[in-house]
Amino acid sequence: MGEIIVKMGDLAVATGPGHVLASIGLGSCVGVALVSRSRAVAGLAHVMLPEAPTEGSAGPRYADYAVPALVRELAERGAPKDDLDAALVGGAQMFTFDGSTMEIGLRNERAVRAALESEGIPVRAAATAGSTGRTIRVHVATGEVTCKEAGGALQPLLRARTTTTTTQRSTR
Amino acid sequence: MSQTYSDLELDALRELANIGSGNAATALSRLIGRAIDVSVPNAVVLPLADAVDAAGPAESEVTAVLLRVGGELDALVLLLFSPQDAADICGLLDVEPGTVLGASALGEVGNILGASYVGALAKMSGLELELSPPQVVANMVSAIVSTVLVSHAGESGLAFMLDSELTIERASCSLSMMLVPTRAGIAELLDRLGL
Numbered sequence: 001m002g003e004i005i006v007k008m009g010d011l012a013v014a015t016g017p018g019h020v021l022a023s024i025g026l027g028s029c030v031g032v033a034l035v036s037r038s039r040a041v042a043g044l045a046h047v048m049l050p051e052a053p054t055e056g057s058a059g060p061r062y063a064d065y066a067v068p069a070l071v072r073e074l075a076e077r078g079a080p081k082d083d084l085d086a087a088l089v090g091g092a093q094m095f096t097f098d099g100s101t102m103e104i105g106l107r108n109e110r111a112v113r114a115a116l117e118s119e120g121i122p123v124r125a126a127a128t129a130g131s132t133g134r135t136i137r138v139h140v141a142t143g144e145v146t147c148k149e150a151g152g153a154l155q156p157l158l159r160a161r162t163t164t165t166t167t168q169r170s171t172r
Numbered sequence: 173m174s175q176t177y178s179d180l181e182l183d184a185l186r187e188l189a190n191i192g193s194g195n196a197a198t199a200l201s202r203l204i205g206r207a208i209d210v211s212v213p214n215a216v217v218l219p220l221a222d223a224v225d226a227a228g229p230a231e232s233e234v235t236a237v238l239l240r241v242g243g244e245l246d247a248l249v250l251l252l253f254s255p256q257d258a259a260d261i262c263g264l265l266d267v268e269p270g271t272v273l274g275a276s277a278l279g280e281v282g283n284i285l286g287a288s289y290v291g292a293l294a295k296m297s298g299l300e301l302e303l304s305p306p307q308v309v310a311n312m313v314s315a316i317v318s319t320v321l322v323s324h325a326g327e328s329g330l331a332f333m334l335d336s337e338l339t340i341e342r343a344s345c346s347l348s349m350m351l352v353p354t355r356a357g358i359a360e361l362l363d364r365l366g367l
Contacts (some may be wrong), residue, residue: 007221008318008322009221027312027314050321061329132316
């Protein structure tokens with residue numbers, strides 16, 4: 001089975017069965033999963049920061065760039081945005097210092113949600129905030145999205161799609 | 173802003189870290205009554221994702237003590253212990269590992285190491301520096317290291333860490349101590365060193 005690791009500041013799209021997209025050990029970063037409701041197409045962005053300070057520095061590590069870029073790539077693979085559901089994992093506050101930049105997790109989640117809203121994509125599930133590390137996995141074939149917290153059990157976020165284009169052969 | 177540093181600049185920063193971690197080791201040695209061996213510090217300059225990978229298997233558990241340096245330098249001091257090393261150090265201090273008391277003892281170790289490291293840094297650079305109280309967190313190594321790096325190096329996309337390894341003799345127990353300055357903080361340090 002091909003597990004595609006999406007590293008910090010990166011994004012990836014996969015189609016067809018057998019692929020799993022994963023971001024491992026998310027802290028203040030947010031894993032943004034976009035999954036097609038009708039076919040085996042999904043994408044994952046591993047967002048580090050809310051917004052690019054200047055246009056020249058824009059890139060997938062920023063929420064305001066990563067979300068539209070992922071939506072574009074999914075549309076090219078046959079999943080238009082009105083066919084997409086989102087699930088979010090991460091955005092934790094691992095440390096708390098008064099009035100500091102350590103609130104990046106909260107700001108990341110807010111920026112991701114704003115970007116998804118302006119694309120008209122619903123957030124169906126989220127395992128965010130708090131103060132623990134998490135791993136997100138997106139099963140492309142079934143559309144399932146899972147989250148695993150540090151020292152915790154595997155938690156389903158998005159269930160397998162019910163309307164599926166794959167046909168099951170019955171054995172009689 | 174240039175993304176890289178010259179050999180001369182890196183040598184100077186390593187030397188700062190060397191004196192800082194040497195001071196820290198002396199303080200820790202006094203606390204636990206054992207000799208401490210200090211490695212030659214590494215100046216790690218890596219793309220952020222690579223620096224996170226270099227910290228170890230992403231989901232493996234570590235105990236981290238984090239202190240924030242304030243005043244005229246924006247930086248973080250990060251100590252990382254494996255669960256075994258954290259337990260061993262608690263043992264040397266006669267506290268139960270994995271308890272509130274154990275965590276607070278590790279925080280105190282962080283406090284003593286951080287204060288002596290940053291004290292040496294202040295003396296050498298002439299900068300006025302403050303140190304926050306320590307925070308102790310046990311979690312996935314990748315979640316901790318990525319959060320620390322993003323907060324102080326996220327915009328540049330390039331991690332900069334001065335990394336020292338402290339080994340407690342006759343206990344086969346070690347910890348890593350990192351100074352993570354912002355890019356502006358590095359510039360400030362180099363400026364104070366006349367570079």
